[in-house]
Amino acid sequence: MISKAEAIILHSRKQGETSKILTLYTRERGKISVMAKGSRGVRSKYLGSLETFNHVSLVFYYKEGRQLQYLSDASIVESFPSLHGQLGKMALAAVMCEIIDKNEQEAGHAEPFHLLLQALRALNDGEHGLRNIIRAFQLQYISQAGYEPILDACYYCQKSAPDELNFLSIEQGVYSCSQCGFLQQASRHVSGYVIELLRWFKNVPIDKASLAQVPKSAGEEIDAILAEYLKSHVEALSHLKSVDHLKKLQLELGKS
Numbered sequence: 001m002i003s004k005a006e007a008i009i010l011h012s013r014k015q016g017e018t019s020k021i022l023t024l025y026t027r028e029r030g031k032i033s034v035m036a037k038g039s040r041g042v043r044s045k046y047l048g049s050l051e052t053f054n055h056v057s058l059v060f061y062y063k064e065g066r067q068l069q070y071l072s073d074a075s076i077v078e079s080f081p082s083l084h085g086q087l088g089k090m091a092l093a094a095v096m097c098e099i100i101d102k103n104e105q106e107a108g109h110a111e112p113f114h115l116l117l118q119a120l121r122a123l124n125d126g127e128h129g130l131r132n133i134i135r136a137f138q139l140q141y142i143s144q145a146g147y148e149p150i151l152d153a154c155y156y157c158q159k160s161a162p163d164e165l166n167f168l169s170i171e172q173g174v175y176s177c178s179q180c181g182f183l184q185q186a187s188r189h190v191s192g193y194v195i196e197l198l199r200w201f202k203n204v205p206i207d208k209a210s211l212a213q214v215p216k217s218a219g220e221e222i223d224a225i226l227a228e229y230l231k232s233h234v235e236a237l238s239h240l241k242s243v244d245h246l247k248k249l250q251l252e253l254g255k256s
């Protein structure tokens with residue numbers, strides 16, 4: 001069956017002398033892999049359209065149950081050149097793409113597609129606070145995938161203003177205030193400030209996420225919470241190669 005889709009290229013690998021296998025996230029069908037024959041030749045009709053992170057419009061032969069589909073045509077809808085021009089931006093974009101690539105349990109297609117697209121655009125256009133785009137993406141994506149943490153109020157007494165010290169249950173995706181005390185499952189202490197930031201990241205339009213002023217220590221705490229949260233709810237997200245790469249890159253950049 002000939003199908004059309006809007007897609008974001010999550011990653012690509014070379015196949016033989018002239019072809020590529022692309023992993024795509026489509027608005028219509030979620031994740032698919034396609035073979036792009038002859039896509040690496042200098043006279044290829046695809047030219048630069050099949051670069052990672054590109055938003056493309058596709059025509060392909062789709063067969064249900066087949067692991068690899070066959071690309072027939074592709075054209076660029078939007079590309080994000082600064083993601084390829086800057087190492088740090090590329091590493092951040094790769095984290096989002098790996099999360100979507102690995103989460104086979106994801107529920108919808110259109111919502112995560114738009115979230116990823118807006119996040120890539122924000123990363124491409126932004127200059128400061130880019131890490132915050134990834135934080136908002138992680139929280140909003142995992143919520144769309146069906147694991148939404150409830151951060152609006154204490155789980156027990158429904159008090160909405162967090163205390164100076166609160167208890168967060170990663171497993172249950174809820175927190176309690178200091179009076180209500182420990183939740184049954186393994187909890188971690190979190191400051192009210194971090195709860196407020198998590199709420200903000202969960203609800204902010206992704207193109208505004210970079211505006212947050214997050215001190216380094218709070219940012220690291222949020223990153224640790226988010227990593228643990230993804231790991232606890234989706235096993236396939238327990239280890240992300242792109243996050244290792246990002247940490248290594250930060251160390252190297254820190255040294256220079």
Ligand SMILES: [Zn+2]
Nearest residue numbers: 154157177180
């Ligand atoms: Zn309470």
